[in-house]
Amino acid sequence: MTSTSPAPVLVLVPGATGAPVDGGALFHLADATVPQLSVTDLVATRGDGVFETIGAFDGAPVNVGPHLARLARSAAQIELPVPDVQVIAEAVDAAIAAHAPVAELSVRVMLTRGIEGDGVPTCWIHARVSDDWSPYRSGMKVAVLDRGLPTTAAETSPWLLQGAKTLSYAVNMAAVREAKRRGAADVLFRASDGYVLEGPTSTLLVRRGDEFLTTPVSAGVLAGTSVASLFTWLEKEGLQGREELMTVEDVAGSDGAWLLSSTRLAAPITHLDDAELPVDHELTARFEKVLAGQA
Amino acid sequence: MTSTSPAPVLVLVPGATGAPVDGGALFHLADATVPQLSVTDLVATRGDGVFETIGAFDGAPVNVGPHLARLARSAAQIELPVPDVQVIAEAVDAAIAAHAPVAELSVRVMLTRGIEGDGVPTCWIHARVSDDWSPYRSGMKVAVLDRGLPTTAAETSPWLLQGAKTLSYAVNMAAVREAKRRGAADVLFRASDGYVLEGPTSTLLVRRGDEFLTTPVSAGVLAGTSVASLFTWLEKEGLQGREELMTVEDVAGSDGAWLLSSTRLAAPITHLDDAELPVDHELTARFEKVLAGQA
CATH class of the missing domain: 3.30.470.10 (Aminotransferase class 4, branched-chain amino acid transferase, N-terminal domain)
Structure with a gap:
């Protein structure tokens, strides 16, 4: 500013x-x-x-x-x-x-x-x-970082507060610093059982053909408000959005992926570590309109 | 107060x-x-x-x-x-x-x-x-709670900030509330690979005969200032203090265990979940004097 x-x-x-x-x-x-x-x-x-x-x-x-x-x-x-x-x-x-x-x-x-x-x-x-998020919205490199916990932790160990949006975000901030050291702009956390989770301040969206996928809330991620908006809009467009546990390879081999947030809107992932992903700028622009409440 | x-x-x-x-x-x-x-x-x-x-x-x-x-x-x-x-x-x-x-x-x-x-x-x-810690110093029940992460996390995933005393303590506070629901006063965290770690605001000390053991710092726990003071004192008394990875069973079957902190000093564990531990009040009183700088 x-x-x-x-x-x-x-x-x-x-x-x-x-x-x-x-x-x-x-x-x-x-x-x-x-x-x-x-x-x-x-x-x-x-x-x-x-x-x-x-x-x-x-x-x-x-x-x-x-x-x-x-x-x-x-x-x-x-x-x-x-x-x-x-x-x-x-x-x-x-x-x-x-x-x-x-x-x-x-x-x-x-x-x-x-x-x-x-x-x-x-x-x-x-x-x-808001910060100027245009560099993220035009496409960003994302580093995959271990979150240490399994996707079952939310169910077995509620005191670990998975899925709660708490003000204890020091680990999230440290993860973003580590990503920047690796030449990436943001992070996709991976659970200890190999499934991808979410970003430190964002929700994962993955495209596979005409299907749009996100991490199940039961895996210990936040219930994304942005992904819920997109799924409602996708349904109106005759497309499907649903939850699915995905591996890093699933995302790297997908037809596109985004990290969603209420202020950054839809930030397409150009690279997941070294894997290049396809980026659909037109679709991203439509997502942005939906997420900004202007669709 | x-x-x-x-x-x-x-x-x-x-x-x-x-x-x-x-x-x-x-x-x-x-x-x-x-x-x-x-x-x-x-x-x-x-x-x-x-x-x-x-x-x-x-x-x-x-x-x-x-x-x-x-x-x-x-x-x-x-x-x-x-x-x-x-x-x-x-x-x-x-x-x-x-x-x-x-x-x-x-x-x-x-x-x-x-x-x-x-x-x-x-x-x-x-x-x-200080709060009145006398109920803890006279002996307390401790609940074992999963910390979710393995003891290797500090080495493999430094962005998880294991071993850093950060102000993101919401999980530590949630764990203490869970312990109280279980009728315990405090928590001993267990790593996902089965070894015990530390309390949410304290360091573990375990007695086995004339040996006194604590969790290795390399396992992702804080380097306890109190346990360092006690180890120095124990050496002067001809006893040995050292780091060792221990299981819950090791602690439950020990000759005594304490959670150490700079304000609570030495709080002996009377029960680890349902397992009763021996409590040496005289030794605890000597520990307290050492930790209060009055030995």
Whole structure:
């Protein structure tokens, strides 16, 4: 972002899991340029919270309902109090309305376990101009990295929090740094039993002929909001989208693959490690329109 | 803590990785009762940082050097700028000096990747009266929980950050909640290849006759500062401490086992799942004196 970018907007949401104790507003604008978090908030001492990132295109947020439903599921997985998704949705709207009009906005919804000992979650919405994702959207090299866990971990060991979108993302960030060392832009995680999973901040989509495939949620990946949108659209187009466990070789030998996210939209994979994949820029452009809510 | 506990002390350390850009003090006292962190600090958005917890007993901190050396190693593992451990050590002393005198103080040293885009780590020291760990020190039940990863992960997949003390501890916290559901007080993690590892916030110590064993650091556990202190002391007593890969059965059939930490000190395991272990309270009391720096 240059210094002339519009200022980010911060909305604090003391009513995210119920009415604020002091009877104040459920949410309110706050100054994003001054500190707003306690050093004893469990997000700062333990990475203990959950989040969503919602894309807003020409001021219109996409998939708010599915994002906040997933936030509630993530919160349940780490045993946070149940968030009031209606209040949070209104706070998201307020953040977007308060931001200068821009083509692409990235809206983070954060819910933490709150200040140690208080038992009251902290919630805020932070809206800012999206990073420039055009290099990713034009095609990117992806490194396959071991995630260490088997695809069965979500079922056998729920405390490993597979499938929860938590604020403990240090491993995800380390994986992206490792990919960059390897000359790649992003990561596709592989489970210890050999199946591919997801990216550190994205969902895998693979084309095989007229079929579009993604990793089963039961394998411990996040339930992607973007892939759900695409599958709905593909059905209308007479094509099929479904879950399937795939190996690295399945993806490398496919008719195309993408990493999907709410802000980057559809980023086609040009190379999976050293394997070159076909890229359909026209189809990618159609995916982008769908994911930006403009199809 | 009751409301009559002495107030926690906060020291901000803008000079943790070099002189502050504004030429101000390397560290200074700050008000712990008001927000001090930005919502865009990467610790709040990604759990992206490292930490240490140092115990101070009757005002004397224990193992400051080893703790800060480990902080520097953790920082290197996640590719943070190199911390100035001398500055941080002085800030730790300042925090302890500013706190009301108490028997047991828990001193957290936090180092984060800082505000997104700035590239300047955030560092703070937070000193507060320790929790009452006496129920743990008198003996506790421990649940064995799968950590999902093999003991080889630290070597094969460094991006999984095994052995780094990061602020992405949501899984560690979820594991403790699972243990409590099982009627246990704490957790012993087991690797996917069957060997025991460490606790979510502690190091394993196992007695076999006159030998004292702990998990090899190469298996992906933190290099425990407490176990290092005990091994030095054991040697002086003519006993041996060393690393060894152990199974759950090895621990269950041992002559005693403890989870060690800088604030809880030596917590003897009375039961590992359903297996009862012998507890030597006299030896535990001697361990506590060593770990509190009072041997």
